[in-house]
Structure formats: C-alpha cells, structure tokens
Amino acid sequence: METLQHFALLLVGGALVNNILLTRFIGLCPFFGVSSSVDTSLGMAGAVVFVMTLATTATWVFWNVLLVPLGVGDFLYIPAFILVIAALVQFVEMYLRKASPALYRSLGIFLPLITTNCAVLATATESVRPGFFKMGIEYGFSFGEALVYTVGISLGFGIALLTFAALRERLEVAPAPEVMRGTPMAFITAGLLSLGYVGLAGLFGL
Amino acid sequence: MREWVAVFRRGIAIDNPLTVLMIGLCATLAVSTKVEGALFMGLAVIFVLGMSSIIVSSIRSLVPEQVRIPVFIVIIASFVTVVDLTLKAFFPDIYLFLGVWIPLIVVNCIILGRAEAFSYHQPVRLAVADGLGMGLGFSVVIVALAAIRELFGSGEIVFLGMRLITFPEWYRPPGVLLLFPGAFIIFGFIIAIAKWYNMRTSGRLIQPDPHCTIKEGSR
Numbered sequence: 001m002e003t004l005q006h007f008a009l010l011l012v013g014g015a016l017v018n019n020i021l022l023t024r025f026i027g028l029c030p031f032f033g034v035s036s037s038v039d040t041s042l043g044m045a046g047a048v049v050f051v052m053t054l055a056t057t058a059t060w061v062f063w064n065v066l067l068v069p070l071g072v073g074d075f076l077y078i079p080a081f082i083l084v085i086a087a088l089v090q091f092v093e094m095y096l097r098k099a100s101p102a103l104y105r106s107l108g109i110f111l112p113l114i115t116t117n118c119a120v121l122a123t124a125t126e127s128v129r130p131g132f133f134k135m136g137i138e139y140g141f142s143f144g145e146a147l148v149y150t151v152g153i154s155l156g157f158g159i160a161l162l163t164f165a166a167l168r169e170r171l172e173v174a175p176a177p178e179v180m181r182g183t184p185m186a187f188i189t190a191g192l193l194s195l196g197y198v199g200l201a202g203l204f205g206l
Numbered sequence: 207m208r209e210w211v212a213v214f215r216r217g218i219a220i221d222n223p224l225t226v227l228m229i230g231l232c233a234t235l236a237v238s239t240k241v242e243g244a245l246f247m248g249l250a251v252i253f254v255l256g257m258s259s260i261i262v263s264s265i266r267s268l269v270p271e272q273v274r275i276p277v278f279i280v281i282i283a284s285f286v287t288v289v290d291l292t293l294k295a296f297f298p299d300i301y302l303f304l305g306v307w308i309p310l311i312v313v314n315c316i317i318l319g320r321a322e323a324f325s326y327h328q329p330v331r332l333a334v335a336d337g338l339g340m341g342l343g344f345s346v347v348i349v350a351l352a353a354i355r356e357l358f359g360s361g362e363i364v365f366l367g368m369r370l371i372t373f374p375e376w377y378r379p380p381g382v383l384l385l386f387p388g389a390f391i392i393f394g395f396i397i398a399i400a401k402w403y404n405m406r407t408s409g410r411l412i413q414p415d416p417h418c419t420i421k422e423g424s425r
Contacts, residue, residue, distance in 0.1 A: 023386050025236040029315055032228060075291065078309045079283035086276060118232050118313040122306060179402045183228060187394030191387040198385055 007148045014152025017201065020119055021160040022194040027119030031161060032186060041165040045158030049151070052123050054092065055085045056150040059124040060143055077125070085120055123153050164193060210335045217339025219407075223316045224347040225400035230316035233307045234348050235389040242365050243303045244352035246293070248345025250308065252338065254285045255317050259337030262325040269326075278321045279312070286311045316340060347396065354392055359383030 127146035
C-alpha cells in the first residue's frame, strides 16, 4: 500500500504538479511547433510517451552499469546520454518502419523531432541522475521509480500539449490586431494556461 | 566583406532565432528571471554556436550526409562540456542559477539547426558570421526579456552583486512576472514588437519555422 501510494504520488507529481511544459519550460519547441491542430499534437504526445519511457530505460541502465562504475559520469554524461537517445530514436524509427508501417505512418514524422527535444534529455537525466533540476522530490530513484516518474512527466507533456492545441484552434478565428495574430497570441494564451498550473504548485508537498 | 556583414546582421534582426525562427525558446524563458544569468546564457550560446560553426563548416566535406547529425551532436556536446566545466570552476553562483540549462544547450535547436541549415553548406568565414550573428540576436532578446522581468518583477536589477537600478519604496513588484506565466506573456509582447518592427522595415511577412527542427525531409 505504501509503495502504491508512493508511485501514485510520483505519477501525479510528474504529470501535473511539476508539469514539464508549463512550469519548467522544457520542450517548448514542439509545444508551439506542432500544436496548431489537435490531431498532430495527439500523434506527438503518443510519440513522446513512447520515446521518453524507452530513453529513461536506456539511460538508467547506461548510467548505473557503465558510467558510475567507471567513474566518468560527471563529465561524460551529456555526450553519453544524448548519443544514447539519438541512437535509440534512430533504431526505433528503423524498427517501426519494418515492423509496423501503420504505427510508423502516425508516429514517424515526430520521431526525428524528438531527438533534439530537450524534454527527453532532461527527463532521462532527471530520472537517472537525481537532483539534476530541482523538482523537490526525494531522490535516489530505483529503476521502477524512474520509470513511473518518466511516464508521469510524459503524460503531463501530452495533457498540456492537447489542451493548448484545442485552445489554439479556437484562437484562429478570434478577432485580434494584425501584429498580435499567430505566435504572440499563442504565447499569451500559454501564459494564462500556465497560471492554472502554477496554482497546483506545492500540492501534496511535491 | 559586405556579404559577411549581411549574414551577420540577418541573425540579429530579420532571422532572429527567438522572435522570428522561434527556436531555442525553453532556455530563454527559463533563465530570464535575472539579467546576469541571461547574460551568461547568451555568452555561452555565442561561444558554443561560434565554435561549432567553425568546426562543422571546416569538416563539412569529410562528413557523409548519413552520419552528419551524430557528428554535429558530438561536436556541440564537447563545446557544451567546456562551458559547463568552465562556469562550474570560475562562476559557481551563475552555474547554480543556470543549472540544467547549460547541459541542455546541447539539444538547443538553435545550434543544431544552424549547423544543419547553414554551416554544413557554407565556407568557414560565412559560418562564423552566421554563428556570431545568431548568438548575438539570441543574447539581445534574452537580456531584454530578463531586464523587463527583473526590473518590474523584483523592483531592482542586481548585476554581479551591484545594484544597478532600484525602484522607490512605494513600488510593490508583481511577483507573477518572475513566475512562469509572466515569462510567456511578456515574451508574447516582445514577439509582437519584433514582428511589427520587421514588417515595417522589410515588408516581409514573418513566418515562424513550423518545426523547431531541421531534420525533417532530410531522411
């Protein structure tokens, strides 16, 4: 029961209280890039959940099996993690193209986008190398905790992206001055949306 | 020489990475609560962008098309590690403030995007102009954003321990400017101003890059 509660809190903490997009500013490029329609953002959200979970698995193993025993973690973690993630995304793309063309067609175009998405690197590093950015949760994650936390974060990414895409579809038809149209309005909307998430800060002591 | 200046100036105004191309936003919004942090972030980006432009451009004929992305990433990651360790050694306070954002320069779309879109196809001297121009354009916007947020959000600007400007006692700073919503809203207005300025000076309709990335269509 204790463990179940702990995992549930980790999930909620990652998804809502510390929402990676709206309260941490991580992964904003796709947030503004692909949020013009709900359909594409659904695809992007799916791809992010998938890749983030895989990336954390890979980097956790890499960190604990290779970097820590060799004692090179402190200065090699940036190149090591980004290479692991880039290689992983490449393999996933090749595998999907062969094994499941339908899934590849819906996720395919988002996969290369994700390699350079800071959200994946940040989440993988945060789950693996505790204390990397201050999320206010007790650190020293085991493999299970890192996995649950990552799933929470990626779900939070998806929720925020979908909400924002739905808002932006309505904004298209709003009467606004010429210079404010498009991205300036999108930013102000994101600011208002983020106000809602700020209200969740400190919930459950997370 | 004229070509060099033209490329350099494009990065500052009409192709500004932040307000026009809309890439590399995450770091901008996150570290712009303090002017000194923003300034060091700008310097770090100028350094990494300039150095990686030189290297990418000078080895461009040796790198096959298929493996260019991993090669770029390794080059960028090396320079980011240099910045990471330098700041940790000489400016520990700034390092603590910037925290996660220094390692995240690796995945900052500005740097990989310019390597892919410009340095990989251009001679070294133009690549340097592009790297410096883009880096400077980034720094100008991020410092401006940080100045507005710090001045109005906390009522004073503190730079390396010195108080530059202080508002009188009666000013009650609205703390929301220093929080996440303030960053989004003020940045929205900055983009609107940049768009208005660019529309007036060039008549060119500004279209942001729909994907912060580079790699689409290249596979």
